[in-house]
Amino acid sequence: MKNKHVDELIPDYLDGSLKGEDLRKMEQHLAECPLCQKELEEMKLLFSAFREDQIEVPSERLKAQFEKVLETEISNHGQVIQLQPQRKGNNWSNTFLKVAASIALLVASFQMGSVFQQQKANKDIALLQEETLQMKQTAMLSLMENQSASKRIQGVSYIEEFESPDEAIIKALGNRLLYDENDNVRMSAFDALAKFTSSESVKNILIEALEKEKNPSIQVAIIQALVQIQEKKAVKPMQKLLDQEDTQPFIKEQIKAVLPSIT
Amino acid sequence: METLSDELIMQQVTEGNLDLLKVLFDRHHKHVYNFLYKMSGDRMLSEDLTQDVFYKLIKYRNSYNNGSFMSWMFTITRNSLKTYYRRTHKNHEDIGVLAYKAVEEENETMENHAQLQHALNQLDPADRELVLLNRFQEIRYEDLAEMMGSTPGAIKTKVCRILKKLKHIYLESL
Numbered sequence: 001m002k003n004k005h006v007d008e009l010i011p012d013y014l015d016g017s018l019k020g021e022d023l024r025k026m027e028q029h030l031a032e033c034p035l036c037q038k039e040l041e042e043m044k045l046l047f048s049a050f051r052e053d054q055i056e057v058p059s060e061r062l063k064a065q066f067e068k069v070l071e072t073e074i075s076n077h078g079q080v081i082q083l084q085p086q087r088k089g090n091n092w093s094n095t096f097l098k099v100a101a102s103i104a105l106l107v108a109s110f111q112m113g114s115v116f117q118q119q120k121a122n123k124d125i126a127l128l129q130e131e132t133l134q135m136k137q138t139a140m141l142s143l144m145e146n147q148s149a150s151k152r153i154q155g156v157s158y159i160e161e162f163e164s165p166d167e168a169i170i171k172a173l174g175n176r177l178l179y180d181e182n183d184n185v186r187m188s189a190f191d192a193l194a195k196f197t198s199s200e201s202v203k204n205i206l207i208e209a210l211e212k213e214k215n216p217s218i219q220v221a222i223i224q225a226l227v228q229i230q231e232k233k234a235v236k237p238m239q240k241l242l243d244q245e246d247t248q249p250f251i252k253e254q255i256k257a258v259l260p261s262i263t
Numbered sequence: 264m265e266t267l268s269d270e271l272i273m274q275q276v277t278e279g280n281l282d283l284l285k286v287l288f289d290r291h292h293k294h295v296y297n298f299l300y301k302m303s304g305d306r307m308l309s310e311d312l313t314q315d316v317f318y319k320l321i322k323y324r325n326s327y328n329n330g331s332f333m334s335w336m337f338t339i340t341r342n343s344l345k346t347y348y349r350r351t352h353k354n355h356e357d358i359g360v361l362a363y364k365a366v367e368e369e370n371e372t373m374e375n376h377a378q379l380q381h382a383l384n385q386l387d388p389a390d391r392e393l394v395l396l397n398r399f400q401e402i403r404y405e406d407l408a409e410m411m412g413s414t415p416g417a418i419k420t421k422v423c424r425i426l427k428k429l430k431h432i433y434l435e436s437l
Contacts, residue, residue, distance in 0.1 A: 008423045039427075046430040049379045050398050058296040058310050066288055066317050073321050074281045 005029075005036050010043050136161050141172050149182040156185065159192040167201065174205035183215050190221055197229045211237045216248045223251075227258045235262055269332035277324050284324075287332070288317055294333075294400055295340050301383060301395055302344060312347060316340050334406035337396060341410075382433035390425045397422050 006029050012018045013026055030036055136158060143155025156176055159165060165173075176189035190209070196202045203226075210222045219241075226234040238255045241247050269290065272283050295316050299309035319339050327335055383391055393411075396402045404415040404422070411418065 007427065008420065011423060011426055042430050042434055043426065046426065046433055049433065053379055053399070055293060056297050056300050056306070056309075058292065058306075058313060062292060062296070062310050062314060063288070065314055066292070067285065069318055070281060070284055070288075070321060077279065077281060 007039060010040055014043060014047050137169060144172050144176055149185050152185045153188045156188040156192050170201055177205060177209050178212060187218055190218055194225050197225060203231055207234055207237055216251055219251050220254055223254055223258060227262055230262055273327050273332050277327055284321060291336060298340060298395055298400060299344060312343050315343050331406045333402055334410050338410050378436050379433060381436060382429055385432045386429060393422055394425050394429060
């Protein structure tokens, strides 16, 4: 290395990383070469400047933030480890069960909804029907009190609408039969009541009517109805009719004809 | 724990012992910060980027290839700095000019080691980077070669040339 400078080895030499043969040659050359000696001295200055260089210290914020981020990462990491085994295997059946359950829930709630809806509708319909019946009853009762005979007949004929009329209607019809001045109204009332002869109050009304009735055709109809139901209590008023002077002769005949069949 | 090498610690980190990243942070955050500060001359920026570097260490811990930890860490650091300059100074022609100016301005108020920093600032960024990594962070030529995609011999020659240049500038300014 006689004529060759050792610039390239100076840093290594200063670092102390030159060993063996290289180090020996280096020192040999340095001893002979003032140029390289100068170079070495200058480089020493630079290197000491490196060593003396101030180290900048970052703020505490840096460390705090780093540790915060690391904590987050660690907790995320931990969760992943915990969850992984659980998710494996069960994944498919779990999902399937969940889907099945939600479908079942949907169907069940739909069914429940429709059932409740149906119940409510039924209730509503029943309510409506009851309301219309009540309205008809009110209409019927008020019609029967009407001045016009034909309106009263119309009211009486409303009985068709009722399968099992209540006491108020029966009583109203009875009043028509017993006290209405118009023959036709009384006739209609009788026709209406004749359908419910199984009712005790209807029977009583018919018996009472038999005693009071003056119109022969209604009398005949009442007698026939009472005979048909074999009403024993009707015997007395019939015999009374027989004894009365003003009773039509053919009525008396009629009574005579049917009386034996009752007793 | 204190005596374990960076590489062994980092290996344990990749195996899931994330707590050990604290040890690495304590050991090296000042190195990263000082490198960034000498490159950019901006304290706030250096702090932010140091933060960024260690986030990336956490995030990309599994990409650690069991090589030198220092070169891995400084590869990430260099990339962060480059990305930063690419993003923020797209329209400027030269990264180095900006970094240089920034450092110059701050150093006007400083007295003692200003000379060395001033000399460093005269170097172009690639050279400055190499000197800083080799001299201040003591990264070996072999690792530098790997980082820069070069050979250890070429790096050594380059570093020697830069040192001579730096020495010249430094001595002139004294």
